[in-house]
Amino acid sequence: xxxxxxxxxxxxxxxxxxxxxxxxxxxxxxxxxxxxxxxxxxxxxxxxxxxxxxxxxxxxxxxxxxxxxxxxxxxxxxxxxxxxxxxxxxxxxxxxxxxxxxxxxxxxxxxxxxxxxxxxxxxxxxxxxxxxxxxxxxxxxxxxxxxxxxxxxxxxxxxxxxxxxxxxxxxxxxxxxxxxxxxxxxxxxxxxxxxxxxxxxxxxxxxxxxxxxxxxxxxxxxxxxxxxxxxxxxxxxxxxxxxxxxxxxxxxxxxxxxxxxxxxxxxxxxxxxxxxxxxxxxxxxxxxxxxxxxxxxxxxxxxxxxxxxxxxxxxxxxxxxxxxxxxxxxxxxxxxxxxxxxxxxxxxxxxxxxxxxxxxxxx
Numbered sequence: 001x002x003x004x005x006x007x008x009x010x011x012x013x014x015x016x017x018x019x020x021x022x023x024x025x026x027x028x029x030x031x032x033x034x035x036x037x038x039x040x041x042x043x044x045x046x047x048x049x050x051x052x053x054x055x056x057x058x059x060x061x062x063x064x065x066x067x068x069x070x071x072x073x074x075x076x077x078x079x080x081x082x083x084x085x086x087x088x089x090x091x092x093x094x095x096x097x098x099x100x101x102x103x104x105x106x107x108x109x110x111x112x113x114x115x116x117x118x119x120x121x122x123x124x125x126x127x128x129x130x131x132x133x134x135x136x137x138x139x140x141x142x143x144x145x146x147x148x149x150x151x152x153x154x155x156x157x158x159x160x161x162x163x164x165x166x167x168x169x170x171x172x173x174x175x176x177x178x179x180x181x182x183x184x185x186x187x188x189x190x191x192x193x194x195x196x197x198x199x200x201x202x203x204x205x206x207x208x209x210x211x212x213x214x215x216x217x218x219x220x221x222x223x224x225x226x227x228x229x230x231x232x233x234x235x236x237x238x239x240x241x242x243x244x245x246x247x248x249x250x251x252x253x254x255x256x257x258x259x260x261x262x263x264x265x266x267x268x269x270x271x272x273x274x275x276x277x278x279x280x281x282x283x284x285x286x287x288x289x290x291x292x293x294x295x296x297x298x299x300x301x302x303x304x305x306x307x308x309x310x311x312x313x314x315x316x317x318x319x320x321x322x323x324x325x326x327x328x329x330x331x332x333x334x335x336x337x338x339x340x341x342x343x344x345x346x347x348x349x350x351x352x353x354x355x356x357x358x359x360x361x362x363x
Contacts, residue, residue, distance in 0.1 A: 008221065014050035014228050017043065021235040028239055037243025043236040044257065047229055048264050051081050054225035055265025057218040064215065077222065079292045082106065082262035083300050084230045089237040089258070090304065096313040099301045100151060101255030104320050106293040107143070108355040109256075109263050111327055114270045115286035116348025122274030122282070123342030129279035136335035138183070139287035144328050146176055146294040147316075150302075151324075155315035162311045170299040170306075177295045250362035263289070279340055287331075319363045327351055 005012060021028075021043060028039045058077035086102055089095075122129050150169050157165045240254065266285050273281035298314075305312050316324065330351065334344040 008053060010049040011053040011225055014046045014232060017046040018228055018231045021232060025235050029242055033243050033245060036239040040236055040239035040243050043232050043239065044261065047232045047236060047261055050225050050229045051261060052265050054081060054222050055269065057222045059269060060218050076292060078262045078266055078289055079296050080226055081229055082258060082293065083297055084226060085233040085258050085261060086297065086301065087304065088230055088233045095251065097251065098255055099312045100314050100316060101252045102258045103151065103293055103297055104316060105256045105259035106263065107290045107324065108327065108352060109259050110286045110290040111331055112348045112352035112355060114263065114267055115282060116345050116352055118270045118274035118282045119340040119345030120342050120349055121271060122277065122279060123340060123345050125275060126277045128339040128341050129277055130339050131280040131283050133336060133338040136283055136287065139291055140328060140332050140335065142176060142180060143291050143294060146173060146291065147324055150294065150298045151314055151316045152321060163306060166302045166306055170302050173295045173299045250359060252359050256359060319358060323355060
């Protein structure tokens with residue numbers, strides 16, 4: 001037990017923070033914007049600590065089952081964290097654009113931030129890095145289709161028909177995910193895997209020997225971690241909303257915060273994979289997380305909208321639509337030959353920097 005507590009010290013800190021956050025929630029909110037904002041930032045740190053442990057145990061399970069199942073577990077864990085935080089924030093103080101902005105921010109962060117930085121650092125260290133280009137093409141075309149159906153077409157749907165189109169969107173996303181899941185773990189699973197040279201596999205093996213997963217323990221801690229994240233998000237959403245009130249901060253900053261919390265563990269995992277010359281894992285994590293975010297978050301949140309009778313603003317702004325189009329176009333060109341390099345990584349990272357700049361400008 002002592003060993004487990006020592007290993008899970010970050011999750012334990014998050015539990016302690018939860019025990020303090022709920023009794024003192026009223027006091028935190030009654031001492032003004034600055035105190036609320038500081039409390040919100042501190043809670044975000046504890047949420048990231050908990051999400052890191054959730055991702056760690058998802059990674060242990062992923063290593064146990066291997067790719068492509070492993071990557072699916074990693075991305076699903078990240079999306080689960082995102083959906084939990086989003087659902088709680090929407091139930092506390094609904095924002096009509098929060099879901100749209102969070103999904104948009106997550107795709108920008110995953111494709112341009114994670115993939116760009118990983119390809120840049122891996123390219124500087126290893127030169128060209130190989131991966132299975134079938135996976136990149138499959139991911140890219142599905143991301144484009146899912147975002148067009150759920151976040152571009154709604155701009156042209158009359159308000160009187162939003163429930164009908166919302167129900168259609170849920171069905172379309174579930175159909176896409178069902179097919180994607182069948183391909184990823186079924187007869188076409190080779191689309192999402194890559195055979196590294198034996199020498200590199202042997203080098204990587206000792207690093208994983210000590211990480212033999214205790215399946216029941218990892219599953220239990222993963223579920224418990226998500227519950228703690230949800231509890232902390234309940235208080236964090238209120239303190240951050242109050243802290244940013246009247247500050248002039250763009251509304252999209254809250255969405256970026258949610259996307260960054262869920263993506264934090266993926267960033268570290270992808271960078272480690274890139275530096276270990278395992279670019280297939282980076283592609284699976286970055287593009288797989290983007291796809292999962294769209295086709296899993298959209299139906300859950302659309303179902304919530306139908307249940308409450310309050311529609312969300314899902315149609316992207318013109319600036320967001322252009323950024324998504326350019327991102328997926330650059331991704332299709334860069335990821336078409338089965339090799340990445342530092343130049344390709346830099347193009348994505350520049351797009352990520354542009355996204356950050358536009359967000360700070362409130363666009």
